[in-house]
Structure formats: structure tokens, C-alpha cells
Amino acid sequence: MQTVLGTCKLRPAVHGDAEAVTELIIATDIETFGKPDFSLGDLLEIWEKLSLATNTWVVLGADGALHGYGSVEEMGEGRLDTYIYVNPASKGLGIGSLLLDKAEARACEYVADYQRKGIEYEFNNIVAGRNGLAFELLESRGYAVRRLHARMEIKLTESPALPEAPAGVTVRPFEQGRDERAFYEAHRQSFQDSRGFHEKPFAEWLEGKTGEQYDPRLWFLATVDGDEESAGFIIVKHLPDCVWVDLLGVTRGARKRGIGEYLLKKVFYESWQQGRDTIALTVDLGSLTNASRLYERAGMQADYELFMYGKEL
Structure with a gap:
């Protein structure tokens, strides 16, 4: 000391x-x-x-x-x-x-x-x-500002409609013992062109997604019909005041098909069924995929900002 x-x-x-x-x-x-x-x-x-x-x-x-x-x-x-x-x-x-x-x-x-x-x-x-x-x-x-993030949330006041999957897309819930690697690969492929993304080995990545707050009942994986590779995924966890979207991604070749919005609304629907009415996440406001627009379309609103300062050491 x-x-x-x-x-x-x-x-x-x-x-x-x-x-x-x-x-x-x-x-x-x-x-x-x-x-x-x-x-x-x-x-x-x-x-x-x-x-x-x-x-x-x-x-x-x-x-x-x-x-x-x-x-x-x-x-x-x-x-x-x-x-x-x-x-x-x-x-x-x-x-x-x-x-x-x-x-x-x-x-x-x-x-x-x-x-x-x-x-x-x-x-x-x-x-x-x-x-x-x-x-x-x-x-x-x-230091100088490198990126600006926002926390966004939606507070549901009634049961949302069960969303319909985009044409030609199949979505299934996470199955333990089968899908861990598929979710890892979906994350890697979806975020490889994101600013600040640093890939982790599979075992380390998985260990970081196994805390008691994580709820695999609300994890979903999307595939495009006729293609075995994952096209999108969502991983969430429970916080005391909200359901937190930890990761949501769509692979580059599967974007512009409504997969991300569907996965998000699927979590809205399933969260309501569990008695949770608030869903939140953070988003890079400079995202190459303009992710904040997707969240706004889904009804989420910015709550506050996170400033990422950086410098060379």
C-alpha cells in the first residue's frame, strides 16, 4: 500500500x-x-x-x-x-x-x-x-476522441408482435453443446470490419460468454436457406434493470436483408414473454454499417453517450 x-x-x-x-x-x-x-x-x-x-x-x-x-x-x-x-x-x-x-x-x-x-x-x-x-x-x-458510442434502450408498454423472419432466412435458438462454435464464427465474421475489433481465441471468447448473467434462452442464430454458414446472431444477458444486448451482428454477405432488425425484435418479443420490458445496448455512432439507424427503426432511443478517448503511448 x-x-x-x-x-x-x-x-x-x-x-x-x-x-x-x-x-x-x-x-x-x-x-x-x-x-x-x-x-x-x-x-x-x-x-x-x-x-x-x-x-x-x-x-x-x-x-x-x-x-x-x-x-x-x-x-x-x-x-x-x-x-x-x-x-x-x-x-x-x-x-x-x-x-x-x-x-x-x-x-x-x-x-x-x-x-x-x-x-x-x-x-x-x-x-x-x-x-x-x-x-x-x-x-x-x-488524448483525443476516437469514437463516440451511445447507450440506446426501449421500454415496452405492451407485448410486441411476434416478428416474421425475412424471406429465405431461418432463425433458431441457441443449443448448448452444438452452437458455441457457430456463434463464435458468426461474431468473428460479423465484426471483422468493425473499428477496434480484436479477435479472441475460441476458448477465451466462450469463457467470457458463460457468466450467470448470460441467458442462452434469448440467443438466436440466423442462416440463409441453402447456406450452412451463419448469417447473423444475437447474444444477450440479464442486468437488474434491463435485458442487455451484448452482441448483435450480421455477416457482410447477408446484410441488407432485415436479419439484424428481425433478431432484435425477436429478443423484444421473447423478453416480454419473460416479464422483462426494457432492452438496452451500446452502439458505435460511427459504425460502418450505420447500426444506430437499425436500432432507431426498431423503436430504440439514445439514452446517453460514451466517449472513447485514445492516444499513442
Whole structure:
């Protein structure tokens, strides 16, 4: 444990910090958006994939109160995403800058390894909402906005109609033990031309889709008649306040046939049957496929923005 900023303590997060870190992130959500968009389950799912000892940091006051939390996540070999949260009551103390220092130092270790392997990298810092202090800090450190995402949602007020599959397209529910590889390949093929996509090995990808929040009853796979290859897919999970669309994709050769919109509306219908009325997701507003237009057609509306800042280390 390191003494910083006078009387504060800096150390890696431990599992015993989980509830306090969740409360901190919720407090920043409420300050920014007026409502929480995070849960303890979300944090534990993220922590399953992180080395807490090397990729997380907490800043504690002299009384043990949590003032800040930061992390670096390797989203795939070559892509690093950083998240930094400061208690709204602790702003202006230098906590965000301190956590950014730690995140950059850890990211430099990854980058050195990437460079030895000849792997291109991208280093990002994700800022939820229009956080002026965070923007100012990042821009003073040489960061610039790379991408803009939006959180979109729909709140159903009545049972949606059961959608009809596009002509010549067959959609089936996920079957455990049969379809894991097909979903993986559909993801790989659908997102290969997306900005920031970094492919993961099958075993690692599958492990990341097996948390208790994931609900395979709402996973669907589309194929074009006469072609055994997957044409589209959707993967969702349950959050406390919504059904979350984790991944939705259509392969390049099967686009412009209404497959994505059908899969989304299929999840709307099935979610209502399960007693869930709110479905949400995030979308890259600069997507090459103009995905936000699809979600708007399906009745979803933008809730708030996520700014992806980045720089070369």
C-alpha cells in the first residue's frame, strides 16, 4: 500500500472491495445520468477476466472511504480499455490524474510486449457522459476522441408482435453443446470490419460468454436457406434493470436483408414473454454499417453517450 496525495492510500483492488467499488461507480452514474447503470454482478463479471493485483487500483482516504477506482482491461490482444471513476465528493484532489498515471504505466507494459510481437495496439480511456473534468484531464495529457458510442434502450408498454423472419432466412435458438462454435464464427465474421475489433481465441471468447448473467434462452442464430454458414446472431444477458444486448451482428454477405432488425425484435418479443420490458445496448455512432439507424427503426432511443478517448503511448 502506497501513501499518496497526503493522507490517501493507493493499492490494488481486492474482492472485499467489490461492494464499495460498485457503489462508487453507481454514484458516478447517478451524478452523470441521474440513474444507475451498473451492478455488483457487472463488476464481478469484469473482475473474473482481470488480474486485480496488476490491472486495478483503489484510492482510499485516511478513514478507509473509497475515493477512486481505476482499471485496465485487455479486450483482445492489441486493445486496452481504461476506466477511471472518482467519487463525486472527491473531485479536484488529483485522484483521476493519479489513477491515469497508474493505468498508463500498466498499459506501457502491454505495449512493450505487443511491439516485441509486431502487434498493432490501441489504448483507450472510456468516459461515460459529458464529463467536463475528465475531458479536460485527458486532453491535457494528449488524448483525443476516437469514437463516440451511445447507450440506446426501449421500454415496452405492451407485448410486441411476434416478428416474421425475412424471406429465405431461418432463425433458431441457441443449443448448448452444438452452437458455441457457430456463434463464435458468426461474431468473428460479423465484426471483422468493425473499428477496434480484436479477435479472441475460441476458448477465451466462450469463457467470457458463460457468466450467470448470460441467458442462452434469448440467443438466436440466423442462416440463409441453402447456406450452412451463419448469417447473423444475437447474444444477450440479464442486468437488474434491463435485458442487455451484448452482441448483435450480421455477416457482410447477408446484410441488407432485415436479419439484424428481425433478431432484435425477436429478443423484444421473447423478453416480454419473460416479464422483462426494457432492452438496452451500446452502439458505435460511427459504425460502418450505420447500426444506430437499425436500432432507431426498431423503436430504440439514445439514452446517453460514451466517449472513447485514445492516444499513442
